[in-house]
Amino acid sequence: MKNARGPVWVIAEQIDCRILDVSLQLIGQARKLAKQLGSDIEVILLGNKIEHQAGQLFAAGAGIIYLGNNPELTFYQPEAYTEIIVTLARKKQPDIMLMGSTPMGKELAPLIAARLETGLTAHCIDLLINDNNILEQKIPAYGGLISIICPEKRPQMATIAKGVFPEPAMDNSRTGEIIPLDVPDNLPGRIKTLEVVQQEPEGVQLESASIVVAGGAGAGDREGWNEISDLAKTLNAALGCTRPAVDEGWAELDTMIGQSGKMIAPELYIGVGLSGEQQHMVGSVGAEIMVAINNDPRASVFEQVDYGIIDDCREFIPVLIDTIKEYQGKKVSC
Amino acid sequence: MIDFTFTEEQEMFRKAARDFAENQLAPRIAEMEKTGEVNMEVVKALGEAEMMALTIPEAYDGLGLGYTARLIALEEIARVSVATAMMLQVFALGIEPIVQFGNEEQKKKYLPGLAKGDRLATCAVTEPTGGSDPAAGRTIYKKDGDEYIINGRKCFITNSHIADTITVFAKDAENPKAFTTFIVEKGMQGFKPTHVEHKVGMRGCNTGELSFENCRVPRENIIGVEGKGLRVAMSAIGDVGRGGMVGCSLGLHTACLEEAIKFANERILYGKPIIKLQTIQNKIAEMKIDLEAGRLLGYRAASTQDKGQRSSNEFAVAKYYTTEAAQRAAKMSADIHGGYGCMEEFAVTRYLRDSFVLGPSAGTSDIMKVIVARWAIS
Amino acid sequence: MLNIVVCVKAVPEPKEAGKIRIDPATGNLMRSDVPLVLNPLDKNAMEAALGLKRNMDAHVTVISMGPPAAGDIVKECLALGADRGILLSDRAFGGADAFATAYTLARGIEKTGAFDVVFCGMSSSDGATEWVGPEMATFLNVPVVTMVNKIVEFDGSLWKVKAKVENGYRLMQVKLPAVFTVTIDLNTPKTLSFSGIIKARKKEIIQWTALDLGVGEESLGLKGSPTIVADMEAMESKREATIITGTREEKAQMLLQKLVGAGVVS
Numbered sequence: 001m002k003n004a005r006g007p008v009w010v011i012a013e014q015i016d017c018r019i020l021d022v023s024l025q026l027i028g029q030a031r032k033l034a035k036q037l038g039s040d041i042e043v044i045l046l047g048n049k050i051e052h053q054a055g056q057l058f059a060a061g062a063g064i065i066y067l068g069n070n071p072e073l074t075f076y077q078p079e080a081y082t083e084i085i086v087t088l089a090r091k092k093q094p095d096i097m098l099m100g101s102t103p104m105g106k107e108l109a110p111l112i113a114a115r116l117e118t119g120l121t122a123h124c125i126d127l128l129i130n131d132n133n134i135l136e137q138k139i140p141a142y143g144g145l146i147s148i149i150c151p152e153k154r155p156q157m158a159t160i161a162k163g164v165f166p167e168p169a170m171d172n173s174r175t176g177e178i179i180p181l182d183v184p185d186n187l188p189g190r191i192k193t194l195e196v197v198q199q200e201p202e203g204v205q206l207e208s209a210s211i212v213v214a215g216g217a218g219a220g221d222r223e224g225w226n227e228i229s230d231l232a233k234t235l236n237a238a239l240g241c242t243r244p245a246v247d248e249g250w251a252e253l254d255t256m257i258g259q260s261g262k263m264i265a266p267e268l269y270i271g272v273g274l275s276g277e278q279q280h281m282v283g284s285v286g287a288e289i290m291v292a293i294n295n296d297p298r299a300s301v302f303e304q305v306d307y308g309i310i311d312d313c314r315e316f317i318p319v320l321i322d323t324i325k326e327y328q329g330k331k332v333s334c
Numbered sequence: 335m336i337d338f339t340f341t342e343e344q345e346m347f348r349k350a351a352r353d354f355a356e357n358q359l360a361p362r363i364a365e366m367e368k369t370g371e372v373n374m375e376v377v378k379a380l381g382e383a384e385m386m387a388l389t390i391p392e393a394y395d396g397l398g399l400g401y402t403a404r405l406i407a408l409e410e411i412a413r414v415s416v417a418t419a420m421m422l423q424v425f426a427l428g429i430e431p432i433v434q435f436g437n438e439e440q441k442k443k444y445l446p447g448l449a450k451g452d453r454l455a456t457c458a459v460t461e462p463t464g465g466s467d468p469a470a471g472r473t474i475y476k477k478d479g480d481e482y483i484i485n486g487r488k489c490f491i492t493n494s495h496i497a498d499t500i501t502v503f504a505k506d507a508e509n510p511k512a513f514t515t516f517i518v519e520k521g522m523q524g525f526k527p528t529h530v531e532h533k534v535g536m537r538g539c540n541t542g543e544l545s546f547e548n549c550r551v552p553r554e555n556i557i558g559v560e561g562k563g564l565r566v567a568m569s570a571i572g573d574v575g576r577g578g579m580v581g582c583s584l585g586l587h588t589a590c591l592e593e594a595i596k597f598a599n600e601r602i603l604y605g606k607p608i609i610k611l612q613t614i615q616n617k618i619a620e621m622k623i624d625l626e627a628g629r630l631l632g633y634r635a636a637s638t639q640d641k642g643q644r645s646s647n648e649f650a651v652a653k654y655y656t657t658e659a660a661q662r663a664a665k666m667s668a669d670i671h672g673g674y675g676c677m678e679e680f681a682v683t684r685y686l687r688d689s690f691v692l693g694p695s696a697g698t699s700d701i702m703k704v705i706v707a708r709w710a711i712s
Numbered sequence: 713m714l715n716i717v718v719c720v721k722a723v724p725e726p727k728e729a730g731k732i733r734i735d736p737a738t739g740n741l742m743r744s745d746v747p748l749v750l751n752p753l754d755k756n757a758m759e760a761a762l763g764l765k766r767n768m769d770a771h772v773t774v775i776s777m778g779p780p781a782a783g784d785i786v787k788e789c790l791a792l793g794a795d796r797g798i799l800l801s802d803r804a805f806g807g808a809d810a811f812a813t814a815y816t817l818a819r820g821i822e823k824t825g826a827f828d829v830v831f832c833g834m835s836s837s838d839g840a841t842e843w844v845g846p847e848m849a850t851f852l853n854v855p856v857v858t859m860v861n862k863i864v865e866f867d868g869s870l871w872k873v874k875a876k877v878e879n880g881y882r883l884m885q886v887k888l889p890a891v892f893t894v895t896i897d898l899n900t901p902k903t904l905s906f907s908g909i910i911k912a913r914k915k916e917i918i919q920w921t922a923l924d925l926g927v928g929e930e931s932l933g934l935k936g937s938p939t940i941v942a943d944m945e946a947m948e949s950k951r952e953a954t955i956i957t958g959t960r961e962e963k964a965q966m967l968l969q970k971l972v973g974a975g976v977v978s
Contacts, residue, residue: 075882076882079855103858103859103876103877103878103882106842106858106859107846107856107857107858110810110842110843110845111846111847111856113843114814114847114850115850117811117938118938119811119937120810120811120939122842122843123840123841136942140947141734142732142734142944143730143733143734143946144734144736144944144945144946144947145944145945145946145947146734146941146943146944146945147941147942147943147944148940148941148942149939149940149942150938150939150940151940153938188855189887190854190887190890191855191856191857191884191885191886191887191890192884192885193883193884194872194884194885196877196882196883197880197881197882197883198877198878198879199880201879210976211976211977243726243837246896247752247896253876253895254878254879259840260835260840267975267976268971268977275730277730278730278947279840288974288976290951291967291971292953296599297600297602297607298599298607300730302953303949303951304949304951304953305951305953306951306952306953306954307954307955307956307967307970308953308954308955308956309955309963309967310602310955311960311963315960316963316964319960320964320967320968323961323965323968324968324977327968327972342784343913346791346904346909346912347906349904350791350903350904350905350909353903354903357903383903383905383906384905384906387906388906397906397907397910399906399910403906407906
């Protein structure tokens with residue numbers, strides 16, 4: 001008899017008919033989980049004019065793709081998306097359901113979990129199958145790592161940020177079955193996405209930058225923040241931040257690095273005026289070399305980096321900038 | 335016997351005052367230090383935060399809160415800006431005589447504006463002949479029909495140039511034993527602020543001289559009874575003035591202690607933060623003990639005042655103790671900062687300068703001791 | 713009249729929350745005396761409700777699920793301007809994950825009567841799953857928009873709001889009643905005022921237990937939580953910091969040298 005356990009699902013996401021990196025990364029990880037469980041891996045993709053995206057999903061490792069391809073699904077529509085996935089889940093009884101921790105994923109996942117009356121975990125930095133064939137969802141908390149499980153309810157649901165799992169090995173020769181999905185016609189009609197407006201981001205992007213400078217509460221004020229920003233410009237680095245900087249209004253939520261923000265893995269990370277709070281550090285541990293500048297010698301950041309400078313960042317950063325500029329000037333003139 | 339805890343509501347007052355001080359005052363300190371002048375945005379913010387309305391009765395658009403609430407507010411404001419706390423506390427010195435001794439017309443005319451911060455008050459008692467000896471003052475008044483003509487000079491008056499409602503203490507030209515307290519308004523003929531003082535500390539709080547040259551004041555502006563004005567003036571600079579200085583001192587003292595601890599945690603000598611050294615801990619302990627004692631003295635006096643009981647002696651003790659303790663704390667905090675304790679960019683140097691102004695305000699330490707000795711001996 | 717409910721949470725003071733850590737020896741949480749405060753984003757949720765109340769006929773109920781100490785933050789919300797406060801407190805609520813929390817809050821909101829709008833912060837500074845708003849909406853059978861950063865139209869029962877997406881926004885049209893979770897950009901919360909604190913003297917805080925909600929224990933707290941914590945372990949850092957010392961200039965030089973040497977700065 002075939003394995004009674006349901007399939008491993010990935011709810012993939014597309015924006016403007018482009019599949020998000022996180023979806024491909026999750027399919028890669030889902031393949032590993034499915035293999036361990038002896039289960040199938042199935043992917044759901046909703047949108048409009050997305051028939052050509054199926055190939056990419058197969059290449060990443062999808063076995064079956066459920067495709068909802070309809071003008072009404074062009075944008076993320078909460079009612080339609082939730083209803084389609086919930087109805088299908090009740091039919092197919094997936095064992096695991098994974099979704100990217102994107103603005104859509106963070107709304108859609110709990111809507112589905114509440115309807116299916118099952119558990120949902122946020123901010124996973126690892127997923128494993130344990131000896132009881134249960135999904136262990138690892139999340140950073142309280143300076144350590146906690147394992148969350150959903151022992152009885154199904155599916156076991158989790159959201160994961162981009163960059164937690166690597167790009168999967170793509171095999172363009174892979175193919176599979178595509179099952180079309182219809183838009184249900186009994187929707188309550190109480191909420192509608194009218195438009196989605198997005199701009200090209202400016203400056204060096206966090207996730208692709210080779211050097212990232214991250215600023216925190218230690219900047220003190222906007223003047224101090226501007227100095228940190230200057231350091232980033234001098235190094236042609238991306239500028240990220242911790243939550244306090246967002247709260248103070250110095251930086252945008254989009255540039256927050258950490259558990260609820262971006263996961264980065266640059267060659268060089270320089271943390272300025274931040275204490276090393278776990279929620280932030282967990283987003284930057286992928287860096288090759290890490291440096292911290294903070295005036296508090298007891299700050300936990302100094303236990304998590306390769307090089308530390310104990311100094312008032314407001315005094316030290318200008319000196320560092322001058323030193324770097326001098327070096328850059330010498331190079332050019334040689 | 336005694337409950338030494340604050341009520342839930344008082345804790346909320348403290349939070350509101352602290353949030354106000356940190357959000358509205360902290361960003362403006364650098365400018366106040368630079369110019370030494372009153373920042374009118376600060377005055378506006380104080381008005382919007384209802385800080386002038388605390389002890390004005392609800393019937394006249396005030397909040398009708400007592401002196402404990404006032405002390406909490408002053409303490410929290412002084413922790414961020416002593417200059418602002420001083421300005422605020424002196425507003426109350428001008429307001430209190432009207433609240434205590436004003437008639438219904440006067441209360442209706444002045445108090446609502448004062449509560450909102452549309453009118454700003456001060457109290458003018460001190461003269462070059464001395465504030466410690468108010469009866470020796472030379473500002474005199476002469477009756478002329480329905481008006482009184484005031485001549486004289488008041489000095490070291492906080493809010494001198496921004497106040498428009500001033501309670502002025504003057505002596506009867508014909509009877510050196512009779513005094514009257516008048517409400518003088520900005521714009522009245524013969525009255526004008528003259529010289530501006532440049533204080534070494536509490537910059538952002540305006541202090542200066544007031545000149546009265548044949549200043550005509552209508553009879554309606556007498557507070558209380560003509561000839562019995564000493565009581566009225568003392569009600570201002572007595573409990574309310576002393577209580578205000580307690581608030582300024584406690585706030586400053588707290589700031590000195592917090593800065594000292596912060597610095598000592600960050601400064602590394604001999605491979606570890608200096609806060610681990612016994613000599614530093616000794617100073618911190620002294621500051622802490624003084625602060626605990628000062629707070630108890632201050633809140634005990636305020637609580638007595640709130641009960642409607644006489645509290646001048648308790649406030650004399652509290653004023654003496656807290657102003658002296660704050661000056662010690664500022665010096666100790668500066669010492670802990672080592673060389674940085676003389677650098678202007680470090681807040682502790684501002685605290686040092688601010689602490690100098692605490693002592694002589696609302697009665698010198700020596701005068702406080704005279705009052706306390708009298709209390710002990712009686 | 714617009715009936716608004718604001719869900720708030722008492723959280724450990726975010727600036728000190730780092731003190732609560734896993735003990736590497738026991739694998740349990742080392743509790744610390746970190747004071748409880750109002751979740752920062754809930755201040756934006758409160759201001760959203762109070763802002764509407766300033767401009768139209770509205771009634772604001774604030775509701776929170778937490779230990780008895782959470783009553784202080786409900787009081788604070790009354791002082792900010794809410795009309796009525798409700799504290800859901802019961803041992804049975806303890807150990808709840810987002811699902812059970814959302815369920816309990818939903819039942820509490822239903823008990824308050826008819827509502828038009830529910831505001832809550834998009835996440836709490838401790839936990840921060842971001843699930844409670846959407847799950848609560850599902851249990852209440854109303855639509856939800858998460859990460860609202862602008863309320864564009866709010867006349868009548870058809871609202872238009874903008875919600876944050878990566879580098880932009882989505883414009884949502886929503887029929888009330890509905891749940892909105894809010895971001896820090898939605899508004900600037902006003903601070904506590906003395907007169908607000910005085911007015912709060914007359915306002916009531918009602919406390920409801922599991923019995924008052926009429927909900928069985930199997931749906932509440934730990935028992936009602938589909939997810940549980942299976943294990944806790946302290947994390948060890950794989951890096952050992954070299955602290956660079958010297959004068960300021962020396963430190964800058966040394967750091968640059970190291971980074972150039974490692975090939976990360978060129």
